[in-house]
Amino acid sequence: MVDAEDLRSFERKLVRVQLSPWAPVFSMRTFLALALAKSVNFALRKAKVSGGTALPGLLALKIAPGFIHHLTQNFSRGNILVSGTNGKTTTTRMLATVLDGWGIAYLHNRAGSNLLRGIASTLAEKLPSFKKWDLGLWEVDEATVLPAVSQIKPKILVLLNLFRDQLDRYGEVDKIKKLWVQAVRKLPKASILVLNADDPAVAHLGHNFPGRVIYFGIQDKKSSQKTLPRFADTRYCPSCATSLSYQAVYASHLGEYQCSVCGYSRPSPDFSAASVQCLSPVELEFTARSKVGEAKLKLNLGGLYNVYNSLSAIATSSALGIDFNKTISSLNKFKPAFGRTEEITIGKSKIRIFLIKNPTGANEVIKTIFTNSNGPMAHQPWAGKKNLLLALNDKIADGADVSWIWDVDFENLLGKMRHLIITGTRARDLALRLKYAGIKKPDLVTEDFSKAIKNALKRKENFYFLPTYTAMLEVKSQLNRLGLSREFWRD
C-alpha cells in the first residue's frame, strides 16, 4: 500500500519530469489549448488530410493567446527567428542541418507554415515531452515578425532581405519595414541581430539597436553587375531617402552602397563571401571569411541568393557559439528543401524545381538555370537550350495580384528554350507576359496541371519546373500520386 508521504514524493517527481520543458508560468488555458490541438492533429492524421499543419495551431491560439509565449520560454538556448522576403525556408533548413551536426535538440516549423499558427502547431505537436529541447528554430513570415518577436522574445533574430512580394497582402514594402523597426525595438537587449549588410533597409535596422549586431554580406567585385536592375526596389537611403550610389550590385538592390548626402553606408560584414563561383544551376562555391579564419564552401545549391542564405546561417551559428569549421562542414552536406531546387526523376525525365514568388526571386532563378561552369547566364554565354514548365497560381499563399510578372525579365529566356509549357490558375496571364517578351508560342498553355505534367513527361527530357508556391504543392501532390516524391510534411 502506498502511504501519503510516498504518494506526495512520487507526484512531485512526475510533475517535475512532465513540466520541465514547459514554462514555469503555465496557464490552464494553454493546457486546454494544447489538449485540443493535439486531438485535432490526431484526427487530421487519421483522416489522412494532407497539409493540415496549421489548423491545430490556429485553434490553440484562439483559445490561449499566450500559447506560443508559454511554450517557448524554457529552452536552454532560447529561440531563433528567421525572416526575409526570399530565402527563409532554405536558411532555416541550413541552420537545422548545422544544429543537427552539433547535436542540439531543437523544435522547427519545418513543414512550411511560417505564420503564428504554424509555430503554434509545431509546439502543439511536439510538447509536452520527456525529451529536453534546447532551442526553438522558427521560420517566420515577414508580416509575422512583430507578433512573433513580442511573444517569443527570441535570442537571435535573423533578417535576410526585404523585397517587393505579395503586395496585395502587404500593401507596400515600406509597411513591412516599419513593422520590422517595431520588432527590433521589442527585442531584449541581450538578443542578437543577424542582418544582411548588403540590403540597405535591413542593415539600417542595426543602427540604433543597443544589443549585439552581426552583419553578413558579399565581398566579391567580380560577381557584381554593372547597374541596378530595373525592378530593384529599395535603392533609397533609409536615413535620408536620397538615391543611393552603389560600388557593387550583387542582386536586385543588394550590394555595396553609400549615401552621398548623409554618409550612410553599408556596414562592414563580420561574415563575408569572396571568390564566388556559380558552377551550375545546382552547384555553388565560395570562400567564407570571418574574424576567426576562412573556409571554402561547396554547396549542392545554385544561385547567388544561396550565398546570402549560407552566410546568414554561418553568422547565426557563430552567434550560438558553434565552431566555424564545424558549421562549414555541416553546410557542405546540406540538402535543399522541397521545392527549393529539389530534383525528381520520373522515367527518363529529371525535373528540377525552382520556386518563384516575386520579381527578384524569379530573375535570380532564371539566371541560375542558365548557369554553367563559365558562370551565371548574366555574365557568360549560356550552355544549351532548356525545357521549362512554368506555373503561375494566384491563391492566397501565392499572392492574388500577378502584376509582378511584368517586372520579371523573361526576355532573358529568349532563344534559350526548347520546350515551354505554361500552367497554373493564371496560365493565360503568364503566356501573355511571355508573348510580350518576344518568346515563341509555348507548346501548351493550360490551367490543367495534370495535362501540363503529362505533356512534359511524354517528351522524356529533363525539365526545369518554375512554380509559384501553391502550384508547386499541386504538382507535388500529383507526382506523389505517381509515387515519385516524398510527402512534403515528412520531408
Added chain:
Amino acid sequence: MELRICHLYGDLMNIYGDDGNITALAKRAAWRGITPKVFPITIGDRLDPNFADIYFFGGGQDQQQIAVSSDLKKVNGKLLKRAVEKGAAVFSVCGGYQLLGHYYQPKSGPKLPGIGLIDAYTVAGEQRMIGNVVIELNRELEGISRRRSAKLVGFENHSGKTYLGKGAKPLGKVIVGYGNNGEDKTEGAFMGSVFGCYLHGSCLPKNPHFADFLLAKALERRYGEIKLKKLDDSAEWQAHWTILKTLRVVR
C-alpha cells in the same frame, strides 16, 4: 513612323508591375512597324513638352509619391500641362493617377498637391482596396473598339479614395471591385486625352482594345488620325476572358 513614350518617374513609381504598360505600347507599335522610343524622366529632369507623344505615370509607394509631387510642383507639372495642350496623351495608374488630380490628402499631414490635369482629388481611406477589378467602359468614351469586349480588367491595390469633379468623366462603371472610392461605382477618369485608373495587372496587355486606343491617340499628335493594322490578339483576349469567366462576370 515613330512612337515617343515618356516614362514619368519610372525609377520611383514602379512597384506594381506597371512597366508592363510601357512594354505593351512599345511592342504593339513595333509589331506594326512603328518604332517605339522610351524616354525616362526623373526627379531633377526637365520635361520637354514638345517631344513625347504619350506620357506614362505608374504607381509607387507613399514615400516616393511625396518626392515626385515635390518635383512636379517645381516645373514639370506645368510642362506636362503644356504638353497635353499641344496634343500629347497621358496614361496614369494608381499613384500617378492620384498626382494628376488636384491633390492627395493623406491620413495625417498636409495635402500633397497634384497637377490638376484631371478634375479629381484623392483622400486617404481607412481600408485598403485590394482585389480583382472589372469595369464596363463608359459609353461616352469614343474611338475605342468594343467589338471583343466592352470591359476592362485589372487588379487594384490602393487606400486612396478618388472623387471626380464635373470636368472629369469616369473611365468605367465598376462591375467587380471597389474602383475610385468604393462608394460611387466609378473607376478611373478621363479628360480629353488624359486617362487615369487604378488598374494594375498590368492594365494594357490584357486590355488590348484600350492599349490600341491609347496608341492611336498618341500617334494622332504628329501623324493625324491613324488606322492601326490588326494584330493577332488571341493571347490577350484569352487572358482577358479567362478573368471574366473566373470572376463569373460572363459564363
